[in-house]
Amino acid sequence: MTHVVTEACIRCKYTDCVDVCPxxxxxxxxxxxxxxxxxxIDCAVCIPECPVSAIVPEEDVPGNQQxxxxxxxxxxxxxxxxxxxxxxxxxxxxxxxxxxxxxQLVR
Numbered sequence: 001m002t003h004v005v006t007e008a009c010i011r012c013k014y015t016d017c018v019d020v021c022p023x024x025x026x027x028x029x030x031x032x033x034x035x036x037x038x039x040x041i042d043c044a045v046c047i048p049e050c051p052v053s054a055i056v057p058e059e060d061v062p063g064n065q066q067x068x069x070x071x072x073x074x075x076x077x078x079x080x081x082x083x084x085x086x087x088x089x090x091x092x093x094x095x096x097x098x099x100x101x102x103x104q105l106v107r
Contacts, residue, residue, distance in 0.1 A: 001042050001057060001058045001059060002035060002037040002040040002042060002057075002058050002072075003035050003040055003042065003044065003046060003047070003055050003056065003057055003058065004035060004055070004056055004057075004058050004061050004068050004069050004072050005032070005033050005034050005035055005054050005055055005068065005072055006054050006055070006056060006061065006062075006065045006068045007054070007065055007068065007099065007100075007101050007102060008050075008052040008053060008054035008096070008101075009032050009033055009050075009052065009054035009055075010031060010032050010095070010101040010102070010104050010105050011031050011032075011089060011091065011092070011095035011098075011101060011104050012052055012054075012088055012089060012092040012095050012096050013028075013031055013032060013033055013086075013088055013089050013092065014050060014051050014052060014054075014088045014092065015028075015033065015082065015084075015085045015086045015088070016049040016050060016051060016085060017033070017046035017049045017050050017055060018033070018082050018083060018084065018085055018086075019049070019084070019085045020045045020046055020049050021045070021046055021083075022041070022043060022045070023039050023040070023041050023043075024039070024081055024083045025039035025040045025041075025076075026046075026081070026082050026083075027075065027076045027078075027079035027080065027081060027082065028079055028080060028081075028082035029075060029079045029105075029106065029107065030106040030107075031089060031104065031105065031106045032075075032105055032106070033082065034071065034072040034075045034076045034079065035055070035072050035076065036072075036073075036076035036077075037058075037072060037073050037076065038076075039076075042057070044057070051096075052096045052097075067102075075107065078107075
């Protein structure tokens with residue numbers, strides 16, 4: 001199994017998770033992070049680091065966010081690796097509790 005970055009990350013992009021990943025499986029897009037399922041070793045150290053609870057084990061992805069499993073896999077092939085923590089997006093605090101953000105995803 002792997003872990004999946006879900007909707008909560010969109011327009012926030014907190015990168016606390018990146019610092020603790022032992023295998024550098026995170027990929028960075030303009031306003032979202034994804035996990036490369038081929039690199040993730042299912043260690044779960046990233047889960048408690050996410051301040052918006054955007055990372056979940058694949059088997060625990062909520063039904064209304066199942067599309068994020070494929071989205072992580074697809075975008076991880078296109079986006080570059082991120083291995084160091086960065087500041088969140090400037091308006092992350094404004095977006096962190098919003099839902100229905102898929103239309104905000106910049107690919």
